[in-house]
């Protein structure tokens with residue numbers, strides 16, 4: 001099988017870590033019978049300055065018409081508003097209907113407090129439909145925002161969480177893990193928002209009551225106590241599913257549990273299409289120094305492969321990365337090491 005993969009480095013260290021992602025995909029063993037056909041694509045602030053567009057139509061067209069997946073680096077966003085500029089990743093999620101944002105947060109097994117969870121965030125609705133209004137009243141301005149929750153979006157995100165739980169269970173059959181049983185935790189605030197979050201809760205439970213998820217334990221957790229437990233007992237969690245806003249906050253919070261942004265991958269997933277994207281930004285403070293940690297991107301490449309139905313290839317990348325971290329000899333500066341980006345990549349390629 002040959003997968004056509006778009007490479008979108010973007011800005012800053014995106015240009016250093018996306019080539020690393022390409023190298024790891026090219027280095028996968030031939031026995032997997034998996035080939036890649038890469039296409040370089042533009043997006044980001046530099047693209048905006050050069051072409052007038054942060055997300056050129058050509059990029060979207062090639063992704064939509066030719067590619068099965070993509071790797072997206074990072075983009076710089078100016079701190080002041082620039083006319084005509086808006087974030088390309090938000091637009092891409094919308095234009096390609098990438099309805100799920102998936103963020104695994106994992107330590108190595110020999111960590112003092114090992115954790116291994118995935119946060120599955122609904123990516124298309126909730127307060128992020130950005131339908132806000134402001135009106136003047138005798139008491140001053142009042143601003144309001146629409147929080148939209150639909151049956152369709154809630155159902156498909158919960159089903160995805162269930163599918164991920166099953167897949168993780170399967171992977172555990174052949175590799176050691178801190179979890180013995182798959183668990184999906186549905187997060188909401190339906191005690192206060194009984195209609196919107198209430199609908200998310202009801203439909204999620206319904207989706208996960210499908211007999212194919214019979215082996216998966218289902219629990220629910222109100223979002224504020226979820227934050228408390230996530231920080232006190234992160235090892236308890238396997239798969240967490242949440243509406244857009246809570247998922248955004250939980251996933252950034254969870255990333256803090258593993259030490260460096262340079263370790264945390266994500267994927268934006270739609271029907272038959274996935275974009276792997278490291279969680280970090282363009283890191284202008286370290287760009288051009290060959291010290292960016294490539295691991296978030298390598299894991300994002302693996303995550304993309306999981307959603308393109310290539311779990312074996314993904315598992316090989318995860319194992320090579322874990323072996324590098326467990327040995328702890330060739331680590332980048334964000335992890336307290338002295339290795340360059342290239343040295344980390346080469347160590348991981350050797351293990352692959």
Ligand code: NAI
Nearest residue numbers: 074075076077261262280281282283284285286292293334
């Ligand atoms: P950032 O994630 O770029 O950097 C935060 C800190 O983490 C910096 O000290 C940086 O050196 C370090 N860091 C990040 N990734 C690293 C890696 N792979 N290896 C080693 N150290 C790493 O966030 P910041 O500084 O808030 O934003 C910088 C630019 O990135 C801004 O223009 C911002 O808008 C953009 N950004 C883009 C994102 C995206 O494309 N998804 C996400 C977050 C920020």
Ligand code: MG
Nearest residue numbers: 248249251252
């Ligand atoms: Mg965020």
